[in-house]
Amino acid sequence: MRMGKTSTGNREVALPYASFSGTPPSYAYDADRAEEQRRHHDMMPYIDDSPSSSPHLSSKSRGSRDTLSSGSLESTKSSEPDLEKGLEMRKWVLSGILASEETYLSHLEALLLPMKPLKAAATTSQPVLTSQQIETIFFKVPELYEIHKEFYDGLFPRVQQWSHQQRVGDLFQKLASQLGVYRAFVDNYEVAMETAEKCCQANAQFAEISENLKARSTKESKDQTTKNSLETLLYKPVDRVTRSTLVLHDLLKHTPVSHPDHPLLQDALRISQNFLSSINEEITPRRQSMTVKKGEHRQLLKDSFMVELVEGARKLRHVFLFTDLFLCAKLKKQIGGKSQQYDCKWYIPLTDLSFQMVDESEAVPNIPLVPDEELDAMKIKISQIKNDIQREKRANKGSKVIERLKKKLSEQESLLLLMSPNMAFRVHNRNGKSYTFLISSDYERAEWRENIREQQKKCFKSFSLTSVELQMLTNSCVKLQTVHNIPLTINKEDDESPGLYGFLNVIVHSATGFKQSSNLYCTLEVDSFGYFVNKAKTRVYRDTTEPNWNEEFEIELEGSQTLRILCYEKCYNKMKLTKEDGESTDRIMGKGQIQLDPQTLQDKDWQRTVISMNGVEVKLSVKFTSREFSLKRMPSRKQTGVFGVKIAIVTKRERSKVPYIVRQCVEEIERRGMEEVGIYRVSGVATDIQALKAAFDVNNKDVSVMMSEMDVNAIAGTLKLYFRELPEPLFTDELYPNFAEGIALSDPVAKESCMLNLLLSLPEPNLVTFLFLLDHLKRVAERESINKMSLHNLATVFGPTLLRPSEKDSKIPANPTQPITMTDSWSLEVMSQVQVLLYFLQLETIPTPDSKRQSILFSTEV
Numbered sequence: 065m066r067m068g069k070t071s072t073g074n075r076e077v078a079l080p081y082a083s084f085s086g087t088p089p090s091y092a093y094d095a096d097r098a099e100e101q102r103r104h105h106d107m108m109p110y111i112d113d114s115p116s117s118s119p120h121l122s123s124k125s126r127g128s129r130d131t132l133s134s135g136s137l138e139s140t141k142s143s144e145p146d147l148e149k150g151l152e153m154r155k156w157v158l159s160g161i162l163a164s165e166e167t168y169l170s171h172l173e174a175l176l177l178p179m180k181p182l183k184a185a186a187t188t189s190q191p192v193l194t195s196q197q198i199e200t201i202f203f204k205v206p207e208l209y210e211i212h213k214e215f216y217d218g219l220f221p222r223v224q225q226w227s228h229q230q231r232v233g234d235l236f237q238k239l240a241s242q243l244g245v246y247r248a249f250v251d252n253y254e255v256a257m258e259t260a261e262k263c264c265q266a267n268a269q270f271a272e273i274s275e276n277l278k279a280r281s282t283k284e285s286k287d288q289t290t291k292n293s294l295e296t297l298l299y300k301p302v303d304r305v306t307r308s309t310l311v312l313h314d315l316l317k318h319t320p321v322s323h324p325d326h327p328l329l330q331d332a333l334r335i336s337q338n339f340l341s342s343i344n345e346e347i348t349p350r351r352q353s354m355t356v357k358k359g360e361h362r363q364l365l366k367d368s369f370m371v372e373l374v375e376g377a378r379k380l381r382h383v384f385l386f387t388d389l390f391l392c393a394k395l396k397k398q399i400g401g402k403s404q405q406y407d408c409k410w411y412i413p414l415t416d417l418s419f420q421m422v423d424e425s426e427a428v429p430n431i432p433l434v435p436d437e438e439l440d441a442m443k444i445k446i447s448q449i450k451n452d453i454q455r456e457k458r459a460n461k462g463s464k465v466i467e468r469l470k471k472k473l474s475e476q477e478s479l480l481l482l483m484s485p486n487m488a489f490r491v492h493n494r495n496g497k498s499y500t501f502l503i504s505s506d507y508e509r510a511e512w513r514e515n516i517r518e519q520q521k522k523c524f525k526s527f528s529l530t531s532v533e534l535q536m537l538t539n540s541c542v543k544l545q546t547v548h549n550i551p552l553t554i555n556k557e558d559d560e561s562p563g564l565y566g567f568l569n570v571i572v573h574s575a576t577g578f579k580q581s582s583n584l585y586c587t588l589e590v591d592s593f594g595y596f597v598n599k600a601k602t603r604v605y606r607d608t609t610e611p612n613w614n615e616e617f618e619i620e621l622e623g624s625q626t627l628r629i630l631c632y633e634k635c636y637n638k639m640k641l642t643k644e645d646g647e648s649t650d651r652i653m654g655k656g657q658i659q660l661d662p663q664t665l666q667d668k669d670w671q672r673t674v675i676s677m678n679g680v681e682v683k684l685s686v687k688f689t690s691r692e693f694s695l696k697r698m699p700s701r702k703q704t705g706v707f708g709v710k711i712a713i714v715t716k717r718e719r720s721k722v723p724y725i726v727r728q729c730v731e732e733i734e735r736r737g738m739e740e741v742g743i744y745r746v747s748g749v750a751t752d753i754q755a756l757k758a759a760f761d762v763n764n765k766d767v768s769v770m771m772s773e774m775d776v777n778a779i780a781g782t783l784k785l786y787f788r789e790l791p792e793p794l795f796t797d798e799l800y801p802n803f804a805e806g807i808a809l810s811d812p813v814a815k816e817s818c819m820l821n822l823l824l825s826l827p828e829p830n831l832v833t834f835l836f837l838l839d840h841l842k843r844v845a846e847r848e849s850i851n852k853m854s855l856h857n858l859a860t861v862f863g864p865t866l867l868r869p870s871e872k873d874s875k876i877p878a879n880p881t882q883p884i885t886m887t888d889s890w891s892l893e894v895m896s897q898v899q900v901l902l903y904f905l906q907l908e909t910i911p912t913p914d915s916k917r918q919s920i921l922f923s924t925e926v
Contacts, residue, residue: 151228153805154318156821158232160814161311162223165216167813171300172209174279174292175202182273192270193263200259201294204249208301215239233328236312240332243339249301260294309336310810318805362537363387364544366515368508371485372409373500376432378482380550382406383501384541385515388523389413390491392499393541408538414523416494419513431502434483436856437902440895442480443593443622447892449473477594478550484595505589505596507628510652550594563591563623564660566690571616571670572602575631577680578609578653583634586682588617590624590660600746604634617747621660621688628657629675629682654680660688697870699791705761708789715829722836725760728768729783730840737776738843739850744861748778756782787865794830794866795900803867804893807900819903823910834866838904845905855905863898 179202186195193201218235264271274294312333319326366385371378372392384391393406453469485502489509492498503509529537572586588600599619605611632650654677664671665688675682700708706725714723737743752774759767760782771779787794795803799822806818823831841862845855904910 151318151320153802153818154228154315155223155226156806156818157311157314157318157809157814158219158223158226160809160811160817161315162216162219163817164307164311164811164813165212165219168300168304169209169212169216170280171292171297172205172212174277175205175294175297176209178273178277179205192267192273197259197263200252201256201263201298203252203256204245205301207245208249211239211242211245231325233325233332236315236332237328237335239308240312240335240339243305243335246301246305247339247342250305253298253302256298257295260298305340307811309333309340311814312336314809314811314814362540364541364546365519366512367541367545367547369481369547369550370489371482371502373431373488373502376430378432378502380478380482381409381501382541382545382547384545385512385519386537387519388415388527390417390516391537391541393538404542406538406541408534410497410499411529411534412491412493413526413528414516414520415526417516417520418492418494419490431486431488431500433486436854439480439484440856440898442476442483444892444895444899446473446476446480446593447895449476451892481550481594484593505598505628506587506652507589507596507630507655507657510630510655563625564621564662564665564688564690565623566621566688568619568621568624568627568660569616569670569687569689570600570619570627571685572613572629573683573685574610574612574614575680575682576610581607581609582653583607583636584611584653585632585634586613587630587632588619589628589630590619590621591626592622592624596626596628601742615747616750625660626657627660627686628655629677629684630655631677631680631682654678654682656682658684658686697789697791697793697868700789702761707757707761707786708791710791711794711833712827712829715833721829721832723786723833725786726783726833726836728771729779729786730837732768732771732779733776733783734840734843737780738847740776741850741852743776743844743851743853744780744784745853745857746777748775748781752778753781753785757785760786784861784865787862792870793868794826794834796826796830797869799825800867800869803900804896807896807903815903819900820910823904835910837862837866838910841905856902859898859902859905863901864894867897867900 179198182193182198183195185192186198215235215238219232222230222232222235260274264274277292277294277297278289279292279297280289312329316326316329316333319329364384364386368383370381370383372381373379379394382393382395384393389411391411392409394409396405396407449469449472453466453473456466456469485504487503487506487509489501489503489512490498491501568590570588572588575584575586578584583604583606585604586602587598589596589598591597600617602613602615605613630652631654633653634650656675656677658673658675665686670685670687672683672685675684698708703709703713706714706723711723715721718724720727733743740746756767756770756774756778758764759770764770793800802822803819806815806822809815809818823834826834841858842855844851844853845858848854
């Protein structure tokens with residue numbers, strides 16, 4: 065490795081980069097994108113000082129990282145290669161911190177820029193703002209700028225003259241000692257925002273100024289600027305308080321205990337954490353725990369926790385179906401030792417309840433969707449906390465530590481359950497009021513409808529409850545409820561099965577029992593993190609009473625215990641579509657489920673089963689493969705083929721930049737598969753994939769003819785299989801730990817610097833093949849509106865395929881007698897791999913070792 069310089073704004077920042085000739089890459093990624101999304105709104109944000117609570121997607125628990133990669137430097141027993149890798153990471157982290165400081169300084173400069181003319185105008189007969197208003201709005205900004213300017217000027221020459229012995233701890237220690245200025249800024253923050261808002265309303269000139277503050281763009285030429293609002297810029301120091309602690313965690317992790325900087329950085333971290341703790345005591349957390357403690361004639365038929373959509377906000381509710389009414393309640397917050405209580409939000413007599421029919425002309429309430437990336441961030445944090453709890457149990461630590469972790473887990477799982485559902489279930493009262501719930505599974509929605517409709521046949525008259533009757537009914541819910549807890553894993557008993565981790569292959573064979581010819585298809589759902597997710601869908605079998613799909617699907621299980629199947633009638637005639645819930649829905653013909661029993665599935669062979677549903681029978685075959693068997697990379701014994709052969713050997717033999725198999729598959733998919741729904745996610749026919757594999761391995765000249773006659777999903781499956789069977793991952797075993805560490809960095813600028821330089825460190829065949837594939841996947845995602853494959857979906861499919869290390873470097877248990885239920889560290893590792901690929905997919909520009917990118921990607925001759 066060597067050091068290079070890149071001009072960023074008015075200063076030069078030293079950045080490490082791979083040993084390719086030419087100038088360092090230019091980065092077109094907006095490092096502040098994540099910052100901009102977390103602006104202050106109604107109240108001061110909760111500043112989380114825990115090391116595992118990075119606001120960025122791929123943060124990892126510092127306590128559990130040693131289970132994920134071999135690059136940990138916490139131990140003084142680290143091997144020399146590990147120590148060297150760790151010190152390289154230290155350099156990258158510091159380079160990123162330097163670039164991040166420059167960005168922050170440009171934001172503070174943008175705040176200071178209007179201060180001077182505003183102060184000058186304040187002494188004239190026509191002031192824009194009074195001196196007092198200026199002092200309040202820009203309170204302590206000049207002091208913050210001076211502190212960070214001094215820190216930057218001290219750090220810059222040390223990073224330029226880098227060596228592994230270079231010391232920087234004194235600079236961080238001094239920076240931490242000046243956090244008192246931040247305390248003053250934070251204390252004044254709300255007053256500053258209120259003053260600025262009032263001044264904007266009262267003075268159009270200041271309103272114009274506050275919306276058009278110019279900050280230097282440190283990613284481009286020094287003459288270019290980006291426009292920011294005053295609100296955005298005033299939030300930067302608040303955000304910086306949390307980030308400085310997270311950055312210290314990153315730096316300390318990659319500083320060996322024997323390094324002179326270690327005690328200084330530890331001291332700086334201690335000061336920062338104490339400072340954050342003192343602030344947190346005075347700030348109300350944004351998220352309240354939704355944990356429900358166990359509690360204990362009108363007859364209750366069914367009850368469940370659901371998410372209600374109230375004026376665009378998601379609210380957790382407990383809904384109760386009685387013999388004559390449907391009641392929606394909220395669990396009251398418990399104070400002191402008071403017992404559990406419910407507060408009735410509304411009720412509908414079953415006689416007055418209908419499932420809302422929405423005309424096409426009517427507006428359907430907009431469902432605020434939470435991005436998949438945010439849901440994955442919650443899953444990552446849940447997996448981290450579960451690992452921490454298991455580690456504390458093994459260490460026999462005090463129960464207080466475990467209780468604190470369980471409380472955190474409960475909060476995160478509750479948040480995930482609140483944010484994950486997006487399928488509308490609407491009920492309507494004939495008095496004109498409608499209510500919307502969000503459900504994860506069509507199975508549950510159909511179940512609720514069926515139960516309500518069945519009971520409505522027995523109800524005859526409408527009624528209304530007095531306030532006393534309503535209060536008595538609501539109070540009775542505590543004793544009558546059958547679902548006592550939100551479906552969180554934290555509420556499971558220790559001896560309950562944690563579910564299955566691995567891959568479930570399901571063949572949907574056929575179905576019988578339909579009374580008339582229909583267009584029929586099936587969907588498969590499995591539970592994951594406490595809620596059900598739709599995982600697969602068969603093709604539509606048209607005009608039949610006995611469909612024969614015979615389609616195989618590979619479904620990843622994350623602690624799953626149940627497989628559900630739903631059978632639908634596809635309605636092509638728009639005049640006959642049911643418009644329940646404001647959607648044009650196909651009709652459910654039947655639904656059923658089977659429990660995924662670990663003992664039964666221990667056998668590796670296919671097991672046939674029949675699921676009965678309302679007179680319809682669906683025939684299935686299932687086979688479970690635990691992760692320790694399904695994710696092994698097995699080098700091929702036959703080096704003349706392409707599957708299981710190192711990519712460098714294949715490209716050298718073919719005299720190509722990108723393996724022929726990759727180019728052929730991508731070309732065919734781009735020719736006729738770009739608008740295929742679920743391309744790369746939907747499984748291809750297994751026999752077709754094996755036939756293509758054999759043809760490529762023997763260099764069959766007719767392979768292109770074979771491909772043109774096959775289902776495009778089989779071609780997509782062949783491409784995935786090629787990367788899955790590489791003896792070493794495309795991202796290499798050597799660099800994999802560093803990619804896993806890099807994606808976990810807290811500061812976006814440090815992360816960018818590290819990830820791009822790691823990418824350029826890949827061997828050339830690996831790098832060029834990855835860039836070729838990356839371009840293709842981005843083009844697939846451009847058709848997301850048709851093929852339903854977002855960047856996140858593609859990262860989920862390809863992340864583990866491209867990054868999963870070979871057996872010798874992975875954490876896969878070598879002992880095949882281990883139980884097939886795996887620990888949550890699996891989820892954590894897989895999610896890390898997904899996040900690495902997603903990071904590169906989201907970058908607008910990726911640097912290459914050759915400025916002539918097109919010739920690199922598409923030339924087949926060396």
